[in-house]
Amino acid sequence: MMTLLEAPIIEKKESWMVTKPRRKAKLRLMEILFAIGVSISLFIGLGTLLALIIDVCIDGLPRLNWQFLTSFPSRRPAEAGILAALGGSIGLILITIIVSVPIGVGAAIYLEEYSRKNKLTDLIEINIANLAGTPSIIYGLLGLGLFVRFFGLERSLISGALTLSLLVLPIIIIAARESICRVPQTIREASFALGATKWQTIRDHVLPMAFPGTLTGIILAVSRAIGETAPLITMGALTYVAFLPDSLKSPFTALPIQIFNWVSRPQKGFHENAAAGIVVLLLVTFLLNAFALFLRDRLQKKSGIKSM
């Protein structure tokens, strides 16, 4: 025992292990540089968010009133409003949810509960991963070529909603798969042991348990779809619409398109309208995101598992 303590533990120090004063100073300097770098990065990230919100509020809040929410677009900025855009956005989102949620959850059920590891499954997985990273404007070209031209649906609400549905599908599939995957295997086995069929097990046990996580994904998908502009413009949504969409085949505009239209005009009055529109858009997006985060937080606390 004594000999062990007395024996020099490190006989020869490697050169890098010797903390000479100069080396120490250099280490200290690196640490300071790292702290400065992190501070600048966080400052730019948070500062941008703050500056953006403040800038938009200063420009837009004075313009935001009941008349703005309930008027159709106009040549005169002071008389213009976002009614047609709001109507279009709401219609788009409703149809998008109706189309994309069943398909997305269905695909997730197949991949998690039914699929075996084979070439087809691999192909589906690679496709989903790649579609999630495909630029949204490419979906616009797809919508233009497929729904507008090939299926002859014209530049209508339904074409726009189908385009957005394909766009958000990967988000929903990925979120639903993660939540289904997190349902413990024992639940399924218990259900099978009681004589339930596969579908009964999925319907009565797996899906209810996977519901909160899936809902989080759906909300994030909706928040993404509300803000999307490029695919809708590309598939041919109008920028000047002075009526509410009244059918699936009706021409339409959407809130971000209306904002884009106003930003691209030179008059300051329209820029204020754009800012007011942005305040509405951000409000909706933030509320949806906050709700999704809240759900996820509750889910984490309940299950104790880190999600997403």
Place this chain on the structure above:
Amino acid sequence: MKNKEAFLKYLFLACALVSILTTGGIIYVLLFETIAFFKEVSIIEFLTDKEWTPLFVNKHFGIAPLVCGTVLTSVIALAVALPMGLLVAVYLSEYAPAQIRRVLKPVFEILAGIPTVVYGYFALLFVTPLLQKFIPSLQGFNALGPGIVLGVMILPLVSSLSEDALYSVPTSLKAAGYALGATKLQVCFSVVVPTAFPGIIAAFILAMSRAIGETMLLAIAAGQMPNLTLNPLEAVETMTAYIVQISLGDTPHGTIEYRTIFAVGTVLFLMTLVLNTISYRIRERFIRI
């Protein structure tokens, strides 16, 4: 009963197959119009001509100016997002106390969730005028302002994906570093970051793909003048902004102008496809998902 079970299985399979059909649809639509485009314009001209003027009387179909605009804005964005994203990721995964993480993570998610048309407004009417105070020669439409804003926009993507990569580094490796007497910073940058390097590169590549595909921000703030330049102070037009520009006009179906957007879209799709695939392969190989 048996029939219903089998039916449902195939129904779910059909849902999953929608993803393959979507990819197939994209490729079909892009190829169909692009082939028609290349019947009228030679590939050589498309790739080598230095002018892009499909709307003028004297038509030129060289994609170089559009690619140049896309690359220029993306490089500016990556110059902002990569170092900052990595620093934030190291800070969040190794240094930040739990309370700060709890605040910062949602804030970054909000930053990532803001619609890009909003960033366009911000770049055009806030960042560019601000930069003009320091750089008087900066044009109203330019690559620099929106490039920087694009960088901040993809910052959350870089930091959260890099953070995932940093997290996957085994604690035993870090412990070994500390046991050798290394400081925390040394462990971070000589053990954790190098070990997580493939994952970080995958994050960087995905960020690049996102920057290349970004549309509204650049259509609003970078300009709509195809410009073969590397000067960030001038107006440029990206591939995505060109597609938006044509889509806003009433270009009749079947004309050469109409087909240009599909040809440009094909180039864009190929670029992002290659980047996404590389990133996917790296993650698949080096990180257990």
